[in-house]
Amino acid sequence: MTFWQFITQNRLQILSLTAEHLRIVGISIFLAAVVGIPLGILISRRPFLDKPVLGIANIIQTMPSLALFGFLLPVPWIGARADRLAILALALYALLPLIRNTYTGIKGVDRSIVEAARGMGMTDRQLLWQVELPLSLNVIIAGIRVATVISVGLATIAAAIGAGGLGEFIFRGLAMVNNQEILAGAVPAALLALTADFSLGRLEKWLAPR
Amino acid sequence: MPTDPVIEFKNVSFALNGGALVSGLNLAIHPGETVVFLGRTGSGKTTTLKLINNLHSPTQGDVLVKTRSTRDWDPIALRRMIGYVIQEIGLFPHFTVARNIGLVPTLENWPAERVHQRIQELLRLVGLDPQFAVRYPRELSGGQRQRVGVARALAADPPFLLMDEPFGALDPITRMDLQNQFLSLQQRLAKTVVFVTHDLHEALRLGTRIALMEAGKLVTVLTPQQFMKSDQQLVKAYVEAFTAGQP
Ligand SMILES: Nc1ncnc2c1ncn2[C@@H]1O[C@H](COP(=O)(O)OP(=O)(O)OP(=O)(O)O)[C@@H](O)[C@H]1O
């Protein structure tokens, strides 16, 4: 059986696992953004918080993914279902690029522009929404892009704990020493990562302040 | 002076990380005055301006605006009545010229129609063609940007103006033109202006008084006539430096 035949025979399963994969990645990035972007904004305003928060996010980032799954297992409600566990773990991994890019994006806005905004009598909120966020949006999107690409890859490992997604093919292929199975998971995962990278990269370029 | 000062420095110092940027400032500015700060680069002129609109808060002494310490002012309310032309111009790169100019009126919730009219009025005032309204700052020359910065500061017709080298990047003819505009505007509106320049001629033309700074201290405050006649060392050095090489 050729790889192509394998793909066509299993296309429904590939599609459904791809959808599952996307769901896990999508929800985790969404959660990470909802937490990470506000945190990035917060630490840009409270200088004493920046090192500890970035430090913690950094530590999470360096934890091996299987170990993180293990740590989260005893957490009630989360540990009860593998996909919840996977989503939470991926969201935690995505946190660092999101916090860091939001923070550096805001800090990177030209000082004279911020000074002008304050001098004009903008409130802190107006400064944030009308000046700092629009001018750092491309950097924040870059963070989302990095986080998404990492997540797509990491999500394949989530199959190890039974969370589903394209990793199922990969683990099954590994167990049965079947390259076609492995590729049926790896190729769509790589395509997903490339697509996310490309389209978010375009968005980032488009949003860059000229 | 018959009137009370509207801006008053009372023994003001400002230090950052232990180092004093300015110290021992005492100065009373009366309504309708144009006080021009002159002084070497790094002497503390910009710092002094920022003490007025509370971008800096004095580490010693008090700056009084309308007899109230800047510490006790709501900073937003204080800044909304003080037009500010910053040295680096600081236009918002993601706003058109029109939106940059209309910023404070918009923050003050003027109706859109009135904001629009005001923008047209100001473009004319600073000598920019109305077609510039839709451009972005990156599509302007340095001098044009500077004029937009001046227009933005004037937009909501504030009673106070802080102008930090507002005409620095302009050719002599445009500069002269804007100085004339400034003078006629001052005749009509009599705003209280604190102005920074490196150009003695500009200081003499525009200032009702000239404040000379050196190394974070206010050396002296003189009228233009007094300034030209003064025999204080530093003042003389200035006058000489500016008249040297002239016919
Ligand atoms: N944020 C800051 N941190 C530390 N030092 C500063 C800061 N801002 C200004 N200074 C220092 O304070 C001094 C006064 O600066 P200021 O900007 O008031 O000078 P200035 O008279 O406006 O000079 P110029 O004519 O070059 O604009 C300078 O020596 C400058 O290096």
Ligand SMILES: [Mg+2]
């Ligand atoms: Mg300066």
